[in-house]
Amino acid sequence: MTFQLTEEQLAVKQAAREFAQNELLPGVIERDNTQTFPAEQVKKMGELGFMGMMVDPQYGGGGMDTISYVLAMEEISKIDASASVCMSVNNSLVCWGLEKYGTEEQKQKYLTRLAKGEIIGAFCLSEPEAGSDATSQRTTAIDMGDYYLLNGTKNWITNGKSASVYLVMAQTHPEKRHKGINCLIVERGMEGFVVGKKEDKLGIRGSDTHSLMFTDVKVPKANRIGEDGFGFTFAMSTLNGGRIGIAAQALGIASGAYELALKYSKERKAFGQEIYKHQGIAFKLAEMATKIEAARLMCLQAAYLKDQHEDFALQAAMAKLFASQVAMEVTVEAVQIHGGYGYVKEFHVERLMRDAKITQIYEGTSEIQKMVISRAITKD
Numbered sequence: 251m252t253f254q255l256t257e258e259q260l261a262v263k264q265a266a267r268e269f270a271q272n273e274l275l276p277g278v279i280e281r282d283n284t285q286t287f288p289a290e291q292v293k294k295m296g297e298l299g300f301m302g303m304m305v306d307p308q309y310g311g312g313g314m315d316t317i318s319y320v321l322a323m324e325e326i327s328k329i330d331a332s333a334s335v336c337m338s339v340n341n342s343l344v345c346w347g348l349e350k351y352g353t354e355e356q357k358q359k360y361l362t363r364l365a366k367g368e369i370i371g372a373f374c375l376s377e378p379e380a381g382s383d384a385t386s387q388r389t390t391a392i393d394m395g396d397y398y399l400l401n402g403t404k405n406w407i408t409n410g411k412s413a414s415v416y417l418v419m420a421q422t423h424p425e426k427r428h429k430g431i432n433c434l435i436v437e438r439g440m441e442g443f444v445v446g447k448k449e450d451k452l453g454i455r456g457s458d459t460h461s462l463m464f465t466d467v468k469v470p471k472a473n474r475i476g477e478d479g480f481g482f483t484f485a486m487s488t489l490n491g492g493r494i495g496i497a498a499q500a501l502g503i504a505s506g507a508y509e510l511a512l513k514y515s516k517e518r519k520a521f522g523q524e525i526y527k528h529q530g531i532a533f534k535l536a537e538m539a540t541k542i543e544a545a546r547l548m549c550l551q552a553a554y555l556k557d558q559h560e561d562f563a564l565q566a567a568m569a570k571l572f573a574s575q576v577a578m579e580v581t582v583e584a585v586q587i588h589g590g591y592g593y594v595k596e597f598h599v600e601r602l603m604r605d606a607k608i609t610q611i612y613e614g615t616s617e618i619q620k621m622v623i624s625r626a627i628t629k630d
C-alpha cells in the first residue's frame with residue numbers, strides 16, 4: 251500500500267492549512283477564553299467546501315475522498331479544534347449518514363444545505379444515562395401513525411445551539427432493545443424542542459456543547475432515517491466514519507503542538523545553545539515526530555479502506571484509540587518543551603493540551619474503542 255498523495259489531495263491540504271493560519275489563528279485564544287463559537291469562520295469553511303467534503307456534488311458537496319478529509323481535518327485541528335469538531339460532526343456524522351441512508355426527499359430537503367455549510371447539523375445519541383452504554387436509550391419516539399411523539403433529553407451535543415438539523419436517536423420499541431431504536435431528523439424550532447444549558451468545558455471551549463430537551467415533539471414519519479428500528483445500526487455505522495474524523499482531529503492537535511514545540515526549540519536558548527541541541531529535548535522531539543507519523547499512517551489507512559468501500563470499523567477504532575493517546579502525550583511534551591511559556595495562553599500549547607483530552611472521550615471513549623477492537627480481533 252502506498253500513501254503517495256495526489257495533487258488534488260495536496261491542494262486540499264494546502265487550502266486547509268492556509269485557511270487555518272489566516273482565518274482561524276487570529277482570535278483562537280480569545281474564542282477559547284470567552285467560549286465563543288467560531289460562527290463566521292465556520293460559515294467561511296462552508297463556502298470553501300469544508301463542511302460537506304465527501305458529499306456527492308449533486309447534493310452540494312465537494313465529492314472528495316476520505317483521505318482529503320483527513321488531511322483537511324489535521325490542518326484545521328492544528329489551529330482550532332473547536333472549529334474542527336464542528337466540521338467533523340457535520341461531515342462524517344450528519345452529511346455522511348444522510349447521504350448513505352436518507353431518502354431522496356430528505357437529501358434534497360436537508361443534505362444539500364448541510365453539505366454547503368449553509369446550515370449546520372448535530373448528532374444526538376448520548377443521554378444522561380446512556381453514554382458509552384448507548385443501547386440504553388431513554389428518549390422515546392412513540393409511533394402515532396403519521397408522526398412520532400418524541401420525549402427525552404440528550405446531553406453533550408456538539409453544535410447544540412448552532413445547528414438547524416439534529417439527528418436524534420430514540421427508542422420506539424423497548425422490547426426489541428437496540429433493534430427498536432429509530433433515528434429521526436428534528437428541525438430547530440419544532441414545537442416542544444428546547445436547547446438547554448451550554449457546558450463550561452476544559453477544552454474545545456469554542457465548540458457549543460448543549461443538552462437538548464424534547465417534550466411531545468411531533469416529528470413526521472417522513473423524517474425517520476431507514477426502516478423502523480434502523481436507528482442504532484445507523485448510529486454505529488455513522489460513528490465508524492466519525493471516528494476517522496476524530497482520529498484526524500487528535501492527529502492535528504498533536505502535530506500542531508509538535509510544530510510549535512519544534513519551532514520554539516530552535517529559538518529558545520539555554521546553557522548557551524538552542525534547546526533542541528540538548529539531547530533531552532531532541533529525544534522528546536524525536537519521539538513526538540515518530541508517534542505523530544504512526545498516528546497519521548493509521549488515519550490514512552482507515553480513510554483509504556473506507557474509500558475502497560472495504561470494512562474499516564476496526565482500523566477507525568484503532569486510529570482513534572492511538573491518535574488520541576498520541577495527542578495527549580505530545581501536547582504534554584510540547585508544554586514541557588516551552589517551559590514556563592508553555593503554561594500561559596499566548597503560546598497556544600496549553601490550549602492544545604486541554605483540547606487533546608476530549609479526543610479520548612467523545613465518539614466512544616478509549617475504553618469503548620478497546621472493546622470494539624478486542625471484539626473484532628477475537629471474533630471467530
Ligand code: CAA
Binds near residue numbers: 339373385408486563
Ligand atoms: N459498527 C457497526 N455495528 C456495530 C458497531 C460498529 N462499530 N458496534 C456495535 N455494532 C452493532 C453490533 O453488531 C450489534 O448489532 P446486531 O445486534 O445487529 O448484531 C449492535 O450494534 C449492538 O452491539 P453490541 O451487542 O456489541 O452492544 P453493546 O451494548 O455490548 O456495545 C457499543 C455497543 C459498541 C459499546 C456501543 O454502544 C458504542 O459504540 N458505545 C459508544 C457510544 C459512542 O461512541 N457515542 C458517541 C456519541 S457521538 C459523539 O460523541 C460526537 C462527538 O463527540 C463529536
Ligand code: FAD
Binds near residue numbers: 374382
Ligand atoms: P460513561 O459511559 O458513563 O463512562 C464513564 C467511564 O467509564 C469512561 O471512562 C468509560 O470509558 C468507562 N466505561 C463505561 N463502560 C465501560 C465498559 N464496559 N468497560 C470499560 N470502561 C467502561 N454525544 C453525542 O451523542 N453527540 C455529540 O455531539 C457529542 N459531543 C460531545 C462533546 C463533548 C465536549 C463531550 C464531553 C461529549 C460529547 N458527546 C456527544 C458524548 C460522548 O460521546 C460521551 O461523553 C461518551 O460516549 C462517554 O459517555 P459518558 O460521558 O456517559 O461516560
